[in-house]
Amino acid sequence: MIQLQNLVKDYGTLRAVDHVNFEIREGEILGFLGPNGAGKSTTLRVITCFLAPSEGNIYIKDLNIREHSQQIRRMIGYLPENNPLYIEMTVFDYLKFVANVRQVKNFKERLQAVIDQCGLHGVVHKPIQTLSKGFRQRVGLAQAIIHDPEILILDEPTSGLDPNQIMEIRELIKELGREKTLIISSHILQEVQAVCDRIVIINKGRIVADGSTEELKSSFSSKTRLILNLIAPEEEIPALAGELKDISLLSTTRRAGEELEVVVEYAAGEDKRSEIYNYIKRSEWTLLEMHREKISLEDVFRNLTIEEGGEA
Amino acid sequence: MNYTGLIAQKEYRGYFSSPSAYIILVVFLLISGWFFSSPLFLNNQAELRSLFGIIPIIYIFFVPAITMGLIAKERNTGTIELLTTFPLQDKQIILGKFWAGVGLIATGLLFTLIHLITIMILGRNIDYGAIFCGYLGLLLLGAVYSAIGLFASSLTDNQIVAFIISFFIIFFLFIIEYTLFLLPAAIVGIFQYLSIGYHFSNLARGVIDTRNLVYFISLIILFLHLSILALQSRKWK
Numbered sequence: 177m178i179q180l181q182n183l184v185k186d187y188g189t190l191r192a193v194d195h196v197n198f199e200i201r202e203g204e205i206l207g208f209l210g211p212n213g214a215g216k217s218t219t220l221r222v223i224t225c226f227l228a229p230s231e232g233n234i235y236i237k238d239l240n241i242r243e244h245s246q247q248i249r250r251m252i253g254y255l256p257e258n259n260p261l262y263i264e265m266t267v268f269d270y271l272k273f274v275a276n277v278r279q280v281k282n283f284k285e286r287l288q289a290v291i292d293q294c295g296l297h298g299v300v301h302k303p304i305q306t307l308s309k310g311f312r313q314r315v316g317l318a319q320a321i322i323h324d325p326e327i328l329i330l331d332e333p334t335s336g337l338d339p340n341q342i343m344e345i346r347e348l349i350k351e352l353g354r355e356k357t358l359i360i361s362s363h364i365l366q367e368v369q370a371v372c373d374r375i376v377i378i379n380k381g382r383i384v385a386d387g388s389t390e391e392l393k394s395s396f397s398s399k400t401r402l403i404l405n406l407i408a409p410e411e412e413i414p415a416l417a418g419e420l421k422d423i424s425l426l427s428t429t430r431r432a433g434e435e436l437e438v439v440v441e442y443a444a445g446e447d448k449r450s451e452i453y454n455y456i457k458r459s460e461w462t463l464l465e466m467h468r469e470k471i472s473l474e475d476v477f478r479n480l481t482i483e484e485g486g487e488a
Numbered sequence: 489m490n491y492t493g494l495i496a497q498k499e500y501r502g503y504f505s506s507p508s509a510y511i512i513l514v515v516f517l518l519i520s521g522w523f524f525s526s527p528l529f530l531n532n533q534a535e536l537r538s539l540f541g542i543i544p545i546i547y548i549f550f551v552p553a554i555t556m557g558l559i560a561k562e563r564n565t566g567t568i569e570l571l572t573t574f575p576l577q578d579k580q581i582i583l584g585k586f587w588a589g590v591g592l593i594a595t596g597l598l599f600t601l602i603h604l605i606t607i608m609i610l611g612r613n614i615d616y617g618a619i620f621c622g623y624l625g626l627l628l629l630g631a632v633y634s635a636i637g638l639f640a641s642s643l644t645d646n647q648i649v650a651f652i653i654s655f656f657i658i659f660f661l662f663i664i665e666y667t668l669f670l671l672p673a674a675i676v677g678i679f680q681y682l683s684i685g686y687h688f689s690n691l692a693r694g695v696i697d698t699r700n701l702v703y704f705i706s707l708i709i710l711f712l713h714l715s716i717l718a719l720q721s722r723k724w725k
Contacts, residue, residue, distance in 0.1 A: 224573045228723035249575040256573075260566030262498075264505045276494050277574045319570070 177202040177357055178223065178327065182232035185218050192218040194381035195232070205353040207368030208361040210378040211481050216361040217257050219378070220331050223359070224254045236327070250278070253320035257331040259313055263305035267296060267315055270304060271322055278323040290318040294348065310341035317348060328352060329359045334367060346371055365474055379481040392476050394444065401469035402449065404438045405431070408461035413438055416459075420451055435464060491576050495584025499558065500591045509554070509592060516550050516596045524603050534611020539603055540622040540692040544685070547633055548662060552654040554592050555637025556647045558585040559719065563645035568722075578719045582712055586631075586638055593630035597623060618694030625691030628704040629684065633658050635711035642718035 178200040185193040193215045200206050210216050221227045223234055225245045234241045236248050262270055271290065275283045291297060294314040299307055304315060313333065320328060333349060334342045349371055352358065362368050368375055369389055377385040377392075385392055406413075410428060417425035417440060426439040442448045449466065456463050503509035523542035531538075562568040571581060607614060633654075640654035641647075664683035668676050680686050687700040 221569070226569055226573050226722070246575050246577075249573055252573070254570070254573050256566060256569040258566055260568075260570055262502070262567055263565075264502060269501075273494070273498050274574070277491065277576060279575075 177204075177237060178359075179235040180219070180223075180232070181235065183219065183222060183229055183234060184231035185215075185222055185227060186230045187218075192381055193222070196378070196381070196383055198376055198383060198386060200357060200359065202357055203355075204374060205358045205360070205372045207372030207375045208359055208378065209365065209368050209375055209477065210361075210363065212363055214378045214481070215381040216363075216378060217331055220254075220329055220359065220361055221256075224252055224329055225249050226256075250323075251326050253323065253325035253328045255316045255320045255328075255330045255333055258335075259316040259333075261304050261312060261315060261319075264303060266301050266303050267307075267318075268300050270315065271318060274319050275322050280323050286322055286324065290322050293321070293351070294318040295344075310337055310344070313337060313341070313345055314348075317345070317352075321352065325356070327357045327359075331361050332363070333360060334362070334364070342367070365477055377477065377480055384480045385476070399441045400444045400446075401426070401439060401441050402452065403465075403467055403469060404440070404452070404456075404463065405465035406436050406438060406456065406461050406463055407434045408436060408456075408459065410436060412459065416440070416452070416455060420448070420455060422446070423448055423452070439469075491580040492584045492587065495576070495581055496587040496591065499585050499588030503554070503588070503592050512550060512553055513592075513596055513599070516546055517599050519546050520600055521603070524600075525606075528606075534607040534614050536603060536607065536619055536622060537692070539600060540626065543597075543600075543626055544629055544662070544688060547630060548655065548658050550596070551589070551593065551630060551633035552637050552640070552651045552658065555589045555634055555654060556641055556650040558589060558638050559642040559715075560644050560647045560650040564647070572719070572722070578716050582638065582642070582715045582719060586634055586712060586715075589634035589638060590627075590631050593634065594627060597626055597630070615694065621694045621696055622692050624696070625688050628691070628701070629688055632684070632704050632707045632711075635708045635715070636661075639711045639715045639718065642715045 180196050180198055183193055183196040184191065196215075196219060208216050208219070218227065222229050222241070223236075225241055225248060229241070236251065239248050241248055262273075265273070268287075271287060272283065275286065280286050291300060294317050296311070296314055296318060299311055299315075304312060307315065317330075317333070320330070330349065334345050337345060346367065349358070349360065353371065360368065360372065372389075374388055375385070375392060376383055410430070413428050413436065414425060416438070417423050423440050423442050426441055427437075428439075429437045431437050440452070453463065453466070520539060520543055524536070524539045527538050559568070562571060572578070604619060636657045637650070637654040640657065641650040643653060644650050661682070661684040664679050665685035668680055668683070671679055681703070687703045690697050690700050
């Protein structure tokens with residue numbers, strides 16, 4: 177549905193977006209992830225026709241942003257970074273203005289629908305400047321969906337909110353994602369993990385990863401780590417790796433009392449847990465705990481975005 | 489309603505949603521009223537000349553004050569990103585804001601009609617033609633200054649900077665008239681044509697001359713066009 181082709185955006189001599197290519201399918205919720213200053217907002221600003229691309233093009237259905245900017249703007253609902261609003265207006269006046277500009281025919285119904293969806297009951301006739309940050313965010317979202325757009329682009333929709341508000345906004349986003357194509361940018365991993373079907377990670381203007389959470393995790397690591405907490409004679413531990421095939425022993429540390437923590441590693445495709453358990457049983461050791469190390473998206477993210485020089 | 493009208497309406501209402509418009513209008517009316525009424529009985533003339541003399545000077549501060557926020561504020565708060573991603577053309581945004589500025593100036597002028605009522609009560613043989621021309625001139629002058637102020641506002645995200653830029657452009661156009669005697673005779677004609685007072689004074693005397701109208705309208709078009717370019721520049725830098 178949305179296709180970015182060799183997108184380049186330069187600010188003077190600084191290349192903010194560097195030959196970015198990806199495609200967003202209809203109905204997909206795409207998480208656009210990257211450290212601050214990676215080019216997320218710039219990319220979104222080009223898609224929403226706020227900025228013009230330096231090179232390349234973006235196709236939405238059969239339209240492209242160079243020639244059909246007006247039609248494309250009509251299809252998009254956009255919540256810019258930091259949620260700018262006309263704070264001196266009341267919520268009603270603001271939504272009415274946006275609806276007029278967006279040529280919403282059935283304003284009354286749409287207004288009722290967005291009030292219900294965004295939970296704006298009770299604040300409709302208040303000036304926006306008197307609202308809390310959470311409510312302002314809802315007003316921003318209401319503005320973005322008042323014309324029932326096919327595509328919704330949210331630039332850091334939960335930044336600056338408290339944990340409860342973040343949960344509410346996330347629920348709202350999930351609900352919106354059922355019927356719309358959604359792009360959410362964020363530098364918060366849990367958020368993207370919680371709502372998105374697919375994740376694109378961008379760093380220094382280039383795409384460094386693209387796939388579902390699971391795909392990203394598995395592509396990141398080819399090995400599984402297993403952590404064992406045992407009571408066993410320390411000198412016998414190396415034999416475990418020696419006797420079982422394809423297992424390497426990484427470390428043995430003594431914990432409180434007799435407890436030992438042993439870390440072993442094997443290829444990600446295989447499952448060696450039962451073999452290891454049986455070995456422990458045969459050796460008459462006591463197994464206190466056994467778990468696989470979870471590779472989190474944080475690890476993937478850190479690994480992809482921290483490079484030589486350690487800048488992140 | 490068309491887009492230009494929507495923007496104009498939003499901006500015009502926006503003026504009155506904060507105290508600034510009220511303060512500006514009150515100050516405008518106080519100063520113009522004082523300068524109109526204090527020489528009225530001295531001159532003993534049923535005319536608005538003194539009003540047409542002072543308003544262009546008040547405009548030098550008044551118009552930059554009402555136009556400084558038109559775009560600079562949107563840039564500052566980031567709402568420019570919303571406005572320019574709505575299905576609007578930059579031309580419609582600029583024109584809408586221009587009409588809002590002109591609208592507020594017209595509102596101020598509307599209140600000065602009370603002085604006309606005063607002289608209608610006090611005097612006889614009032615030259616309505618001259619008064620009409622004078623108001624037309626004031627409106628056109630306000631429109632030119634609005635276009636300049638809008639252009640200044642579109643250059644920056646700082647309202648104070650916008651005020652200063654428009655103040656200087658307007659002041660320059662205003663002051664040329666008084667510097668003509670310093671210039672070599674060969675170029676006096678050109679500078680006289682550039683000076684805004686030269687064109688306004690004809691209208692204030694009750695003469696509608698196409699040359700003057702062309703001057704005002706070309707300045708308006710020029711500065712509106714420059715504003716559109718300044719707004720579009722976000723796309724290319």
